Amino acid sequence: MFILRNYQNKLINDLKNSLVHGNHNVVVQSPAGSGKTVTMAAIAKSATDKHNNVLFVVHRREIVEQVKQTFKAYGVDMTLCYVGMVQTVTRRLEKLDKPQLILVDECHHALAKSYTRIFDYFKQANVVGFTATPIRLSGQGLSKVFDDLILGPQIDWLIDNNFLAPYEYYSVKLIDDKKLKKNSTGDFSSKSMDSASKNIIYGDVIKTYKRVASNTKTIIYTHNVESSIKVAKEFNDAGFKALQVDGKTPKDKRKQIMDDFRSGKVTILVNAELYGEGVDVPDCQTVIMLRPTESLSLFIQQSMRCMRYRPNKTATIIDHVANYTRFGLPDTPRKWSLEGRDKKKNSGNSSIAIRTCPHCFAVISAAYSTCPICGYEIGVENKELKVDKSVKVEKIGKDFHFKTDYEKVRYSKMDPKDATSFRDLQKIGKARGYKPGWSFFQAKVRGFVHQ
Numbered sequence: 001m002f003i004l005r006n007y008q009n010k011l012i013n014d015l016k017n018s019l020v021h022g023n024h025n026v027v028v029q030s031p032a033g034s035g036k037t038v039t040m041a042a043i044a045k046s047a048t049d050k051h052n053n054v055l056f057v058v059h060r061r062e063i064v065e066q067v068k069q070t071f072k073a074y075g076v077d078m079t080l081c082y083v084g085m086v087q088t089v090t091r092r093l094e095k096l097d098k099p100q101l102i103l104v105d106e107c108h109h110a111l112a113k114s115y116t117r118i119f120d121y122f123k124q125a126n127v128v129g130f131t132a133t134p135i136r137l138s139g140q141g142l143s144k145v146f147d148d149l150i151l152g153p154q155i156d157w158l159i160d161n162n163f164l165a166p167y168e169y170y171s172v173k174l175i176d177d178k179k180l181k182k183n184s185t186g187d188f189s190s191k192s193m194d195s196a197s198k199n200i201i202y203g204d205v206i207k208t209y210k211r212v213a214s215n216t217k218t219i220i221y222t223h224n225v226e227s228s229i230k231v232a233k234e235f236n237d238a239g240f241k242a243l244q245v246d247g248k249t250p251k252d253k254r255k256q257i258m259d260d261f262r263s264g265k266v267t268i269l270v271n272a273e274l275y276g277e278g279v280d281v282p283d284c285q286t287v288i289m290l291r292p293t294e295s296l297s298l299f300i301q302q303s304m305r306c307m308r309y310r311p312n313k314t315a316t317i318i319d320h321v322a323n324y325t326r327f328g329l330p331d332t333p334r335k336w337s338l339e340g341r342d343k344k345k346n347s348g349n350s351s352i353a354i355r356t357c358p359h360c361f362a363v364i365s366a367a368y369s370t371c372p373i374c375g376y377e378i379g380v381e382n383k384e385l386k387v388d389k390s391v392k393v394e395k396i397g398k399d400f401h402f403k404t405d406y407e408k409v410r411y412s413k414m415d416p417k418d419a420t421s422f423r424d425l426q427k428i429g430k431a432r433g434y435k436p437g438w439s440f441f442q443a444k445v446r447g448f449v450h451q
Contacts, residue, residue, distance in 0.1 A: 002074055005163065007153045008039045014150045015043070015128065023148040025119070025127040027107060029336050030152030032132040032304040033164050037067060040103050040130055041074035047101045048077035055099035055125070056083040057118060059109055061251065062258060067105070086114050093121045104129040108136055108297055110145050119145065132304075133297035134336050143338040155304075155331040165307045169329055169396045170212055171319035172202040200386045201290055201320045203393040205231065206238045209288065212393075213316045215240075216285040217261070220270045221302050223291035223385060231290065232270040242268035282308040285315055292321040292385075296334075299327045321385075324396060422448040 004012075011028055018026050030036050044054045054076075058064055067083050082089075082096055086109075089096070099122055104110050107129025110119075119127055127145070134142055134149060142149075158164040209218070222228040225246045232244035243257045243266045260266045262281055287306040293299055303323070306315040307330065317330070411424075412431035419425045422443040429439040443449045 002038050002041070004038065004042055005035065007163075008035060008042070011039055011150060011152055012042060018148045018150060019126060025129070025146045026148045026150060027129045027131065027134050027142055027146045027338065028150045028152070029131060029134050031155045031158060031164070032301060033308045034132075034152060034158055035163075036105075036130045036132075037070045038074065040067075040105070040128075041071045041076055043128065044071060044076045044081055044101075044103060045074055048080040051080065052100035053097045054081040054101045054103060055089070055096065055118075055122070056081060056103045056105070057086050057089055057115070058083065058105045059086055061085055062254070063105060086112075086118070090114050090117055093118065098122060099125045101125055102127045107131045107146075108133055108142065111136060111140065111142065116145065133300050134338065135297050141337060141339040146338055149336065149338050151336060154333060156333075159307075159331060163309055164304075165309050165313045165315045167307055167315040167317055167330065168212075169317045169319065169324065170208065170393050171322055171324055171396050172391050173394055173396070200388050202322060202388050202391040203320055204389040205288065205290065205320060206234060208318055208320070208393045209235075209240075209286075210238075213286040213318065215267060216316065217264070217281070217283055218268045218286040218288060219281075219284055219305055220268065220288040221291055222270060222272050225272045227290065227385070228270045228272040232268075235268050235270070240268055241266045242270055244270045246272040281305075282310060283313075284308065285313060286318065287316075288318045288320065289323055290320050290385075293323060294326065296327050299323050300330060303330050318393065319396075320393065329396070416442055419446070 007030075011030060015026055015028055028036075028039070030039070040056070044056065047054050056067060056071075058067060064083055064085060068078070071081060071083070072078060080097075082099075084092070102118065102122060102125045104115070104127060108131045109115060110127075110129055119125075129142075129146060136142070153163075155164065159166050220228075220231060222231055225248070228244050228246055232242045235242035243260065245254055245257050249257070257266070257269070261269045284306045287303060289302060303317050303319070306317065411427040414424070414428050416425060416428055419428060419442075422439070425439040425442045425446075425448070426436075428434075429436070429442075440449065
């Protein structure tokens with residue numbers, strides 16, 4: 001039996017309180033690596049102890065067995081608990097025992113048609129979703145499915161209290177790059193910041209790995225299958241044991257590769273379309289990002305994959321595509337909401353696109369050749385990234401200078417319609433070089449100030 005941590009007990013108590021007050025579907029947000037599966041096991045045990053049926057929905061086959069093992073170890077009555085992939089569950093709706101509780105892993109996928117079909121079929125059941133990032137890849141919120149949001153602890157608190165590993169973050173310091181030009185107000189112009197974060201792999205991947213993370217257990221995220229094959233070959237040619245895996249890798253081979261990675265027979269796992277979410281390898285120490293993204297959800301899920309806690313462990317995150325310039329660092333404070341963000345604010349950016357699966361209508365990354373939600377083969381949108389090996393990858397600190405630069409990037413790209421306060425509008429105006437009167441006028445129109 002696992003012993004729940006204080007913050008896990010608080011999440012469960014807050015959830016119960018929300019359900020008692022009439023909320024039917026509830027999201028529980030808790031950071032990657034904070035023990036969501038154990039928390040869900042405690043919820044499932046409470047339900048099966050009352051002889052209620054539980055349906056647990058996951059989106060990857062690798063997670064099914066992982067969940068079953070945790071649930072059994074926690075004492076969940078598995079005769080009353082069905083664990084299955086979403087596409088399997090949708091095919092078996094009429095054969096399943098009617099659940100009183102539906103648990104959803106990585107529930108930021110839950111707006112997809114395959115999920116809503118399950119919820120509509122079992123309307124009597126409460127739906128409890130868990131995710132580190134309650135937002136869709138498109139920026140869409142989860143309010144269409146869920147009634148309430150329970151917030152877990154902040155990432156920096158989990159690090160300070162030895163529940164997540166501390167980390168070192170390496171990337172290219174684009175904010176200090178010569179490409180950045182200042183406008184008449186002395187701030188960086190929006191256009192130059194956009195040009196400083198193009199789809200480029202900065203730095204020499206092999207040399208950087210040797211310098212800052214050599215021989216550590218590593219997961220590498222690439223932007224498509226062809227790239228993952230190429231990167232794996234480069235690491236093997238350099239003398240490291242690396243294996244490549246993607247969405248089309250046969251089930252048995254994929255399992256063997258993951259087993260070899262867990263056991264340490266292979267130290268580097270190069271992948272496309274996989275292992276951004278859910279798969280737990282606590283001794284993975286390094287993540288290398290070779291794909292740019294405009295998805296905050298994807299950034300957090302991938303960058304924190306190496307931050308599972310182990311005594312004396314320091315995680316290493318190597319960001320060769322400068323994703324931090326869009327999102328900050330993994331433990332940058334964030335405010336979560338069921339309302340999400342206006343997807344229009346990302347229009348016109350140069351990052352790898354998202355698209356909708358034509359079969360289940362899930363919003364997914366354009367890099368997927370097989371939909372991770374329903375398994376439909378949709379082909380891949382090949383988009384090669386330029387490589388600039390001349391750039392040096394450096395440690396990115398958490399000092400004030402970095403936070404100030406990140407804020408300038410974020411507010412320069414923010415749509416004024418997404419501002420939630422007069423202060424937001426002032427920062428947008430300053431980042432774009434507008435005159436002070438602009439933010440005041442916008443604030444009056446929005447009702448943030450009264451005169």
